[in-house]
Structure formats: structure tokens, C-alpha cells
Amino acid sequence: MKIGRTALLAAVSGLLALTACTPGSLGDSDGDGTALSYLVDNEPSTVKTAEALAKAFNAKYPELSIKVETRPQGGEGDNIVKTRLSTGDMTDIFAYNSGSLFQALKPEQNLAAVDDQAFVSTLDPAFKTTVTANGKVYGAPTGGTVGGGMLYNRAVYSRLGLQVPKTWADFMANNAKIKAAGVAPVIQTYQTTWTSQVIFLADYHNVASVNPTFADQYTANKVKVASTPAALRGFQRLQEVHDAGYQNSDFASAQLENGLKMIADGTGAHYPILTFAVATIAANSPDKVKDVGFFALPGDDAAKNGLTVWEPGGIYIPKTTSGAKLDAAKKFLGFVASPEGCDVQSKTVAPSGPYVVKGCTLPADVPQAIKDLQPYFDARATTPALEFLSPVKGPALEQICVEVGSGIRKAADGAELYDRDVQKQAQQLGLPGW
Incomplete structure (x- = not known):
């Protein structure tokens, strides 16, 4: 299972009432103007953002309008997107994943390129x-x-005189001081099993800094995790934290919400997690969110310190969109990928991290942990998570990480097991070389 943005939001927020636009709602054609149809998934915050962008776009360009349509999430939604593209029945524009799932749409065959648009030069290279x-x-x-x-809990760091680590050795040294002070150094919440993967997955920037072509070689079955020292380190880091006794005592039974409360209260000092979770801390512990900061998973070389990023999804134009609608669709993409479009999104849904468009800034009132992401982007020290660069990800990863992080299985054994899991998944996908 990939850790996808929508799935993660659902994990924190629970299932909310789904919304959709009905015929005759926002975006219907008015007079002789051009009306575009826009397909998004039905996650409530996604719909809310799409409608806000459509409204702002129409206000700026009164002759153009957007009608928002919705589809289910997950596999059913994926199938709808692929079917509509293959049958030529796709909306004028649509939102979908970036990365490996985008590649599965056969973009050269089904999508309109936008290289001729000015906004492309403002995009972050990693995105x-x-x-x-x-x-x-x-x-x-x-x-x-x-x-x-x-x-990490900034109050704990301040009280103990600790500095944000840029190497794994410094991180482990901080953990030793934190444990001596009677605070759980590293919070793990293995009852919410997907959280067990974060150390391994967030380590990918460190893998790519040593093996820049790892993603391509991995997809082609030319390298394995178990036999690639930089990739194996993710499992080794999990084992090292456990073997040093740095986890919370209830790591096996604790759940996501327990971990977020611990990091907010300072009963735990570090929590390996994705920054989408900061919104939950802000909602549940508003008086404590200022005490929570963020740093990238440290590697073994301070000079290569950087951040693994789960990139935003994309908005695309199918090749069936043509003429005046194609021109309007490109204008809409340019509006979304602009400081004006980013401001609309920030006012609609709290950002989970920096935007990937030059000139877009985070609101001044975002929590400190979200602000802490920006320096990595400013330094161009970011790498997309492996799942954005390769379709190869075995479904058993979270269970394997639980075993390694619990001391049930050694890191090397976990890596070998994961390589076998990945092979089965790659063969199911029909990837060449497997």
C-alpha cells in the first residue's frame, strides 16, 4: 500500500460526508463563454479546494467557467480515470496522482503536454x-x-540543550540524552501499522544522495534493497532504534493518535511521521502545536542532509480537449500554479507543506513544523519519495517494518523478505526485467 495523501488524510480525519456538484452548480456555461469540466476525487477537502479554485478562476476570467465533477477514491477511482481516458470520455481537465501512477496513464498517448506554458518554468525541479x-x-x-x-518536541530540545541533528549518529546521541532525562526518545505506533514504514520510506533522500540512479535501477530489477548498503540502512535504522531501547514502552499497541498526543505533550521527543499529521495536532492540542518542530530523517553525511518529499498530485489535460477549451484549460493550470492560485488553496485548506511553485509562500500562521520544511526547499535539498519515481513497492512493507522495529526480525532478513515481496508485486504489474 502506498502512503498516499488522500489515504493519510482519511486516516486522521475519519470518513467524512462526501460532497459533489450537481448539474447546474458552479461552473455552468454562461452566455457565449467557455465552460470546462473538471474531475476530482470526492475527498471533502479536495472538492472544497477544487470549487474554490473554480470560483476564483471564474472571477478573474468571467468568460471562462469550471464545472467540478467528482469520482470515487482508491482503486475504483483509478479505474474510472483510466477507462474515461481510453474511451475518449474524460472531462476537459482532471486531477490525479503524480509520479508512478501518473506514468501508468500513458501520458504521451492520452494527455496534452504543457511545455509551452510559462508556469512550467516556475515549478520545483523535483516535482x-x-x-x-x-x-x-x-x-x-x-x-x-x-x-x-x-x-520533534522543541520544548524537550530546549530543556536539554539539544541541536537538530543532521546525521544519524547525532540523532542517536540526542536519543541517549533524552532517555536519560526520562522521556521516550522515539515514538512508534505500530498498532497503526502503516506508520511503521516512515523511517524506511523517509530515508530515501539519503539513498538517492549516494545512489542517484537507484529508482531507475530498482524499477529495472538491477539492484536490490538487501544488497544495496544505502537502501538497507532504512531497515538498519529501525533495528538500531529498537535495539538501543529508544522506543516508547507501548510501541506495539500505541496508535497514531497516541503518538501525536505524546509528541505534543513532550512525553516523547521524536515521532517519525508525515507532516500531514501536524493539522491534527493543531486541532487537538492548539496550545502545544508551537512546541512541535520538524527535521528531515538524518543520514550518514551531514553535507548531504535533505528531505524526502511526498509530492502534490497533478492537474492534467486529456488529448480530447481541443480548440478554445484547450486554451482555457492551459490557462486554468497556469492559474492554479501561480501565487494567486496558491493563496486560494491556502485559504481553503491548511497547507501540509511548502508549495512547489516559485513565488508561492506559506501563510504566516502555519504551525512551526510546517515552516521547518521550507529551508529544505530553499536549499534544493529535497528528493521525491521512491513511490513517485518507481512503481515498485511491495504490499507487505508495513508488516516487515513492524517486525524489524519490534526486534522480531533483523534488518538484513527484513530486507531480503521485502525484496521477495517486491518481486511478486513487480511481476503482477508486468514490469520488464522481473
């Missing part, structure tokens, strides 16, 4: 790779990024 096929760019970003790494 741009996730909507690019054979050198052509096909999408504009919607929403902000999500960082993978460590939430």
Missing part, C-alpha cells in the same frame, strides 16, 4: 520530474507537499 514523461511536462501541481521525517 517537475513526477509529471514528466520522455522529456515532456504534462501537469500542474495542486496542493502542497508533505514532508517525511521527524516531528
Whole structure:
């Protein structure tokens, strides 16, 4: 299972009432203007943002309008998108994943390239790779990024005189001092099993800094996790935290909400998690959210310190959109990927991380942990998570990480088991070389 933005929001927020636009709602054609249809998934915050963008776009360009349509999430929604593209029945524009799932849409065959649009030059290079096929760019970003790494309690750090670590050795040294002070150094919440993957997945920037071509080689079955030292380190880090006794005592039974409360209260000092979770801390512990900061998962070389990023999804134009509608669709993508479009999104849904458009800034009132992401982007020290660069991800990863992080299985054994899990998944996907 991929850690997808929508799935994560659902994990925190629970199932909310779904909304959809009905015929005759926002975006119907008015007079001789051009009306575009826009397909998004039915996650409530996604719909809310799409409607806000459509309204703002129509206000700026009264002759153009957007009608928002919705589809289910998950596999059913994926099938709808692929079917509508293959039958030529897709809406004028649509929102979908970036990265490997975008590649599965066969963009050269089904989508209109947007390289000729000015907004493309303003996109963060790391994001741009996730909507690019054979050198052509096909999408504009919607929403902000999500960082993978460590939430940390700033009050604990201040009290103990600790500095944010840039190497794993410094991180473990901090943990020793934190444990001596009677605070749980590293919160783990294995009852919410997907959270067990974060250390392994957030370590990908460190893998790519040593093996820049790892994603391509991995997809082609030319490298394995178990036999690639930099990739194996993710499992080793899990084992090292457990073997040092740095986890909370209830790590096996604790759930996500327990972990978020611990990091907010300072009964735990570090929580490996994705920054989407900061919104829940702000909602549940508003008086404590200022005490929560964030840093990227440290690697073994301070000079290569950087952030693994879960990139935003994209907005795309199918090749069936043509003429005046194509021109209007490109204008809409340019509006979304602009400071004006980012402001609309920020006012509608709290950002989970920096935007990937030059000139877009985070609101001044975002929590400190979200602000802490920005320096990594300013330094261009970011790498998309592996799932945005390769379709290869075994479904048993979270169970394997639980075993390694619980001391049930050694890191090397976990890596070998995961390589076997990945092989079965790659063969099911029909990837060449497997």
C-alpha cells in the first residue's frame, strides 16, 4: 500500500460526508463563454479546494467557467480515470496522482503536454520530474507537499540543550540524552501499522544522495534493497532504534493518535511521521502545536542532509480537449500554479507543506513544523519519495517494518523478505526485467 495523501488524510480525519456538484452548480456555461469540466476525487477537502479554485478562476476570467465533477477514491477511482481516458470520455481537465501512477496513464498517448506554458518554468525541479514523461511536462501541481521525517518536541530540545541533528549518529546521541532525562526518545505506533514504514520510506533522500540512479535501477530489477548498503540502512535504522531501547514502552499497541498526543505533550521527543499529521495536532492540542518542530530523517553525511518529499498530485489535460477549451484549460493550470492560485488553496485548506511553485509562500500562521520544511526547499535539498519515481513497492512493507522495529526480525532478513515481496508485486504489474 502506498502512503498516499488522500489515504493519510482519511486516516486522521475519519470518513467524512462526501460532497459533489450537481448539474447546474458552479461552473455552468454562461452566455457565449467557455465552460470546462473538471474531475476530482470526492475527498471533502479536495472538492472544497477544487470549487474554490473554480470560483476564483471564474472571477478573474468571467468568460471562462469550471464545472467540478467528482469520482470515487482508491482503486475504483483509478479505474474510472483510466477507462474515461481510453474511451475518449474524460472531462476537459482532471486531477490525479503524480509520479508512478501518473506514468501508468500513458501520458504521451492520452494527455496534452504543457511545455509551452510559462508556469512550467516556475515549478520545483523535483516535482517537475513526477509529471514528466520522455522529456515532456504534462501537469500542474495542486496542493502542497508533505514532508517525511521527524516531528520533534522543541520544548524537550530546549530543556536539554539539544541541536537538530543532521546525521544519524547525532540523532542517536540526542536519543541517549533524552532517555536519560526520562522521556521516550522515539515514538512508534505500530498498532497503526502503516506508520511503521516512515523511517524506511523517509530515508530515501539519503539513498538517492549516494545512489542517484537507484529508482531507475530498482524499477529495472538491477539492484536490490538487501544488497544495496544505502537502501538497507532504512531497515538498519529501525533495528538500531529498537535495539538501543529508544522506543516508547507501548510501541506495539500505541496508535497514531497516541503518538501525536505524546509528541505534543513532550512525553516523547521524536515521532517519525508525515507532516500531514501536524493539522491534527493543531486541532487537538492548539496550545502545544508551537512546541512541535520538524527535521528531515538524518543520514550518514551531514553535507548531504535533505528531505524526502511526498509530492502534490497533478492537474492534467486529456488529448480530447481541443480548440478554445484547450486554451482555457492551459490557462486554468497556469492559474492554479501561480501565487494567486496558491493563496486560494491556502485559504481553503491548511497547507501540509511548502508549495512547489516559485513565488508561492506559506501563510504566516502555519504551525512551526510546517515552516521547518521550507529551508529544505530553499536549499534544493529535497528528493521525491521512491513511490513517485518507481512503481515498485511491495504490499507487505508495513508488516516487515513492524517486525524489524519490534526486534522480531533483523534488518538484513527484513530486507531480503521485502525484496521477495517486491518481486511478486513487480511481476503482477508486468514490469520488464522481473
